[in-house]
Every structure is written in C-alpha cells, then in structure tokens.
Amino acid sequence: MGCLDGQTALITGASMGIGEAIALALAKEGANLILISRSEDKLLEAQARIKEQASSVRTLIQAVNIQDAAAVDKAVEVAVAKFGQIDILVNNAGLALGAPARFWELPIATIDQMNGTNVAGVMYTTHSVLNRTMWPRKTGTILNAVYHANKASLEAFSNSLRMETAGSDIRVLVLRPGCVATHFHLQRVEYDKDAMDEFFYGYEPLVPEDLAEAVIFMVGRVGRTSIKALDCVPTAQRGLRGLIGSGMRGVQGSRITKTTKVKEK
Secondary structure, eight states: OTTTOOOOEEESTTTTTHHHHHHHHHTTOOOOEEEEEEOOOHHHEEEEEEEEHHHTSOOOEOOTTTTTTHHHHHHHHHHHHSSSSSOOEEEEEOOSSSSOOOOOOOOHHHHHHIIIIIIIHHHHHHHHIIIIIIIITTTEEEEEEOSSHHHHHHHHHHHHHHHHHSEEEEEEEEEEOOOBHHHHHHHHHTOOHHHHHHHHHSSOOOOHHHHHHHHHHHHHHOOOOOOOOOEEOOTTOOOEEEEEHHHOOOOOOOOOOOOOOOOOO
C-alpha cells in the first residue's frame, strides 16, 4: 500500500520530463491521475508508460492549454465528474524561452507567452480546482513549482493563498527546483544541444526523478504537517550568481575543468 492510496492527483505539464516523473511517483504511491498537457499524443504515450509500472491506478488525460481559462475549468469539471474529487494539485507546467537574451531583449510576445503559462495558467488551474473540489470540502494539497523570474511570483501567490485558505485543511506548498536535465532547458536554448551542455558545464544537474521524490516527501506527509517550501538543487549548485555571471560555466565563480554530459530525456 502506498501513502496516497485512494487519492486523486492532477498534474499539469504531465506529458514528459518532470511532470511525467511526478505522475509516475504519485501512481506508485496509489494515487489516481489526471494528466494535463497540450499534446494529446504525448499524453497518451506518458499514460502508457505509467500504466506499465502502475497498472492498478485510474488515469484520465486532458489535452488542454492552461492559458485558456475556460478550457482548464472544463477539464477540471470533467475530472471531478469522473473521480469525485481532486485531492492533490501539482502545478508543474512551465515555460522558459529566449535564452540567453536578457529581459529587455525579449520580444513582448515571448514575455506574454511565458507569463500566460507560468503565472496565469497556474492561477486558472488553482482557481478551478479550489472552486470545484477543494474549497467545498475544505481539504486538499496544492503544490506550486517556483523558479525563474515570472515563476518566482508564484511564491507570493502561494503565501497569499495559504493565508486565504486559513480555517481549512488545504495545504499550499512550494517546491523550488534547481537545474534539471530535461526538455525544458533544451527548449529555452532553442534546441541547441551544445548550448544546453554549456548551461550545465562543470556540474551534474538533477534528473526528473529527483524532483518526483521531493514531491512525494511533501505531499505524502500526514494532514497535520505542511512542508511549506523545499529547495531541491544539484549539490554543486550553491547559487545562481556564480553560474550566471560566468556564462553558466563553473560553480561559485570557479571554473571546473571536466564537462558533465547531459543525458537525453
């Protein structure tokens, strides 16, 4: 028996990488799954891989762009009708574009696209899940992934939401991941493998399963316990200042002579 037997989890960005790893980890702990992402084909592939390792769990895939509030709400409505309730929401979907451009060098359309997924999409999903299933029952767990600039705004959103849900058993948690070797970073450098290797130069990045383990640790606590925030970073990644200041080479300003190759995911 797993620590989440009988619960239902909704995971955004669930078709690959970190989202799929989190979904699989939740399934292995007994949770039924609602998998949300934009690509139905990739969701079907992820669903099949998960069912191979956790055949007893129930799953539902929903091909939705979380920037579309009405589509998100409809997907949540369908999910609640199928499963009865949603116990865990993992706001994992995220987007980073335009590296290594600085903020003022980015096209406004690119900024809007990132904000639409990283901020508005999270709020739309959370709004729907709270209204349709968590707030009426006064219980549930919401976990938000927080990293770069516009995602970091979710730290303040999470803190406010935690206060606004006072008087209930709704937990609002924040996971702060460090650098992870996934499609996410490959996309942010426009699928330039050399640029991705440069990004991870000199240290071993996390893999999706590392973050999936962190999520299980957070959401699997007994109801009286909230891991309000958890940093999960590569051991060598002491902070971003040294990495960014040296063009992503070296750690804490020092140059490492051996390059760590990034595994394809």
